[in-house]
Amino acid sequence: xxxxxxxxxxxxxxxxxxxxxxxxxxxxxxxxxxxxxxxxxxxxxxxxxxxxxxxxxxxxxxxxxxxxxxxxxxxxxxxxxxxxxxxxxxxxxxxxxxxxxxxxxxxxxxxxxxxxxxxxxxxxxxxxxxxxxxxxxxxxxxxxxxxxxxxxxxxxxxxxxxxxxxxxxxxxxxxxxxxxxxxxxxxxxxxxxxxxxxxxxxxxxxxxxxxxxxxxxxxxxxxxxxxxxxxxxxxxxxxxxxxxxxxxxxxxxxxxxxxxxxxxxxxxxxxxxxxxxxxxxxxxxxxxxxxxxxxx
Amino acid sequence: xxxxxxxxxxxxxxxxxxxxxxxxxxxxxxxxxxxxxxxxxxxxxxxxxxxxxxxxxxxxxxxxxxxxxxxxxxxxxxxxxxxxxxxxxxxxxxxxxxxxxxxxxxxxxxxxxxxxxxxxxxxxxxxxxxxxxxxxxxxxxxxxxxxxxxxxxxxxxxxxxxxxxxxxxxxxxxxxxxxxxxxxxxxxxxxxxxxxxxxxxxxxxxxxxxxxxxxxxxxxxxxxxxxxxxxxxxxxxxxxxxxxxxxxxxxxxxxxxxxxxxxx
Numbered sequence: 001x002x003x004x005x006x007x008x009x010x011x012x013x014x015x016x017x018x019x020x021x022x023x024x025x026x027x028x029x030x031x032x033x034x035x036x037x038x039x040x041x042x043x044x045x046x047x048x049x050x051x052x053x054x055x056x057x058x059x060x061x062x063x064x065x066x067x068x069x070x071x072x073x074x075x076x077x078x079x080x081x082x083x084x085x086x087x088x089x090x091x092x093x094x095x096x097x098x099x100x101x102x103x104x105x106x107x108x109x110x111x112x113x114x115x116x117x118x119x120x121x122x123x124x125x126x127x128x129x130x131x132x133x134x135x136x137x138x139x140x141x142x143x144x145x146x147x148x149x150x151x152x153x154x155x156x157x158x159x160x161x162x163x164x165x166x167x168x169x170x171x172x173x174x175x176x177x178x179x180x181x182x183x184x185x186x187x188x189x190x191x192x193x194x195x196x197x198x199x200x201x202x203x204x205x206x207x208x209x210x211x212x213x214x215x216x217x218x219x220x221x222x223x224x225x226x227x228x229x230x231x232x233x234x235x236x237x238x239x240x241x242x243x244x245x246x247x248x249x250x251x252x253x254x255x256x257x258x259x260x261x262x263x264x265x266x267x268x269x270x271x272x273x274x275x276x277x278x279x280x281x282x283x284x285x286x287x288x289x290x291x292x293x294x295x296x
Numbered sequence: 297x298x299x300x301x302x303x304x305x306x307x308x309x310x311x312x313x314x315x316x317x318x319x320x321x322x323x324x325x326x327x328x329x330x331x332x333x334x335x336x337x338x339x340x341x342x343x344x345x346x347x348x349x350x351x352x353x354x355x356x357x358x359x360x361x362x363x364x365x366x367x368x369x370x371x372x373x374x375x376x377x378x379x380x381x382x383x384x385x386x387x388x389x390x391x392x393x394x395x396x397x398x399x400x401x402x403x404x405x406x407x408x409x410x411x412x413x414x415x416x417x418x419x420x421x422x423x424x425x426x427x428x429x430x431x432x433x434x435x436x437x438x439x440x441x442x443x444x445x446x447x448x449x450x451x452x453x454x455x456x457x458x459x460x461x462x463x464x465x466x467x468x469x470x471x472x473x474x475x476x477x478x479x480x481x482x483x484x485x486x487x488x489x490x491x492x493x494x495x496x497x498x499x500x501x502x503x504x505x506x507x508x509x510x511x512x513x514x515x516x517x518x519x520x521x522x523x524x525x526x527x528x529x530x531x532x533x534x535x536x537x538x539x540x541x542x543x544x545x546x547x548x549x550x551x552x553x554x555x556x557x558x559x560x
Contacts, residue, residue: 008473012388016381016444017403023441024407024415027422031414034421044424095318101308102315116553121322123495123549125502127519128538131526132325135332138530142328145342175322204308233411235505240526250413250505257417257509267421270414277411 028274035268045263054268074252074269081248084163085231088170089178092227093220095171096178100219101212103179104186115183122176130240133169134160137241161243169237177226185219186212225284229277249273326542333539338532350536360537363521366432370507370517371500373436378443379493385444386451386488387481390458405449407442415442416509423510430512438510439500446499447492450556454488487558494552498545 038051061071103114121129136142137160159165189212197207213220235250244251249269256266336345354360385404389397407415419438420430428434462484466476504519511520518541525534 009388009394012384013400016385016448017400019381020403020406020441020444023419023422023437024410025403027418028410028414030422030425031418034425047425095314095321098311098314099318102311117319118322120546120549121326123498123502124326124545125504125519125522125538125541127504127522127526128329128541129325131522131530131534131538132329134526134530135328135535136325172321172325175318179318208308230411233413235413250411253413253417254509257420263421266417270417273411274414277409281409 031267032271035264035271037264039262039264042261051264054262054264057262057265058268058272077247077252078249080163080246081232084167084170084248085228085234087167088174088231089224089228091167091171092175092178093224096175096223097182097216097220100179100182100186100216103183104189105191111187115180118176118179118183121172126173126236127240129173130169130237133165133172133241137165137168160241161245163242163246165241166238166246166248169241170231170234173234173237174227174231177230178223181222181226182216182219185216185222189215221284221287225280229280232276233273329535330539330542333532333535335532335535350532351540354533354536354540357533359516360518360521363516363518366515367501367518370432370435370439370515371497374439374443374500375447375493375496377436377440378496379447379489381440382444382447382492382496383451383485383489386448386455387477389452390455390460405445408445412505416506419506420509430510430515432511432515434510434512435507435515435517438506439503442503442506443496443500447489447496450492450495450552451485451488454485454491454556458484487555491552491556494548494555498548498552502541502545 034045035054036050036052038046038049038053040046056068057071058074059070060068062068099118103111103118106114134141138144139158139160141160194207194211197211202210232248233250234248235254238244238246238248238251242248247255250273253266253269253273256262256269260266331343333350334346334348335343336347336349337343385400389400389404415438419434419441423430423434458481462480463476466480467473471479502519503517504523507515507517508520508523511517516524518537522534522537522541525531525537
């Protein structure tokens with residue numbers, strides 16, 4: 001009987017697991033394999049011909065004398081992606097924490113509505129959301145126009161197609177991922193605890209750092225990872241708001257399948273990005289799942 | 297000023313204003329985009345009058361309509377496939393623990409963990425290696441993968457809240473598995489299934505990166521078409537098409553959330 005139930009459950013989960021396995025896990029493994037192949041002369045790959053060129057060309061390039069010289073172009077793109085993602089995480093935290101705290105102080109029915117408002121933009125098209133920022137940020141756009149109207153001569157805002165625009169767009173895109181987990185951890189916060197801290201002589205800073213922040217810490221950690229990781233793999237925002245001039249990792253990967261036509265390099269970069277994501281997830285879950293239940 | 301002992305907001309001054317700023321920041325672009333799509337003025341962001349012209353132009357654009365049709369075909373196919381697979385998986389995962397459960401769980405949410413661009417190129421390379429021609433079919437296959445977790449999570453959540461005794465009672469009353477599912481589980485589960493299906497639909501309809509890489513020339517979906525238009529320049533037609541996409545997403549998500557709140 002037990003076997004029968006087990007086998008029935010096996011058949012229930014099998015379609016989804018096999019489907020994802022075949023069309024996602026296998027392609028990911030194959031991508032790692034392609035990254036170790038030689039690139040084809042006209043795009044594509046030479047199947048079965050092994051080469052470590054993809055990983056070598058990540059750091060080195062061949063000069064005219066066929067010597068390997070260090071080329072920091074790709075490293076710069078990685079550094080920029082990390083920098084922008086870190087900056088975005090900080091912005092999202094600065095905006096997201098007070099918002100989550102605010103929501104947690106509202107009456108229940110209002111909370112649900114506010115949380116719903118936070119999630120809506122996530123479900124809308126990412127191109128459209130970033131395009132809307134192009135309308136706002138471009139010269140002669142809404143913000144530029146408003147500043148001029150208020151008598152502040154901008155002479156053209158010149159912010160679209162800069163890292164600032166990319167950063168604004170990334171923060172916008174991933175902000176809900178910061179608010180939701182922080183709210184989830186603050187939701188259970190008994191606000192009388194905060195009041196008790198004040199009664200016992202704590203000032204604002206101490207009430208915040210000794211009572212609220214420790215309770216919100218798991219949410220802050222989860223939110224930061226949920227913002228940082230997708231940011232690292234952002235494709236649309238740098239493409240539209242950076243105007244293709246400020247590539248991030250994903251754009252570099254994408255370009256290997258377009259104009260640059262270096263599939264093994266693209267696969268290698270993809271594999272590195274995937275590894276970075278999985279490692280950060282593992283570090284996160286190791287650090288937070290191993291804590292005792294009460295402190296979470 | 298009203299002081300509520302259980303509400304510490306008055307202690308921390310910046311909180312309310314930051315939250316207000318947050319919601320303004322979140323909705324300003326959406327509101328501006330929708331407003332501008334009705335703006336008569338072709339060139340500037342200055343409001344000169346109300347018009348529906350841009351919607352008329354957009355809706356009479358054959359390329360746009362073909363792209364929209366492709367998007368709908370893909371979204372419906374992926375939603376149906378993903379919802380069936382997700383419903384079965386959720387039922388398989390719902391009753392107690394089993395060996396390898398953690399691995400199965402991880403597999404079911406794997407599409408949410410992998411960065412989109414990595415999924416896109418890995419799937420592209422996979423189809424190329426298998427010699428499958430890129431087109432609508434490859435897009436449907438790829439969309440189904442990332443729709444599964446979006447359908448799975450709400451269905452699973454709904455099942456968690458269901459009393460397992462109900463199915464046992466049906467079995468005791470000589471209902472076979474199919475009958476128990478049809479007459480007991482399904483009537484209780486349908487809000488979860490519908491909600492998951494609607495989220496899948498919207499996620500598929502909105503997807504750009506994966507369609508862009510695995511679509512090839514013949515499979516222009518609406519987001520790919522919009523991307524092409526944005527590349528050429530900011531025009532009122534783009535505003536109108538974008539505003540329509542926004543509204544469709546918002547309506548679908550709202551309905552999905554309302555369905556999800558239907559009681560057992």
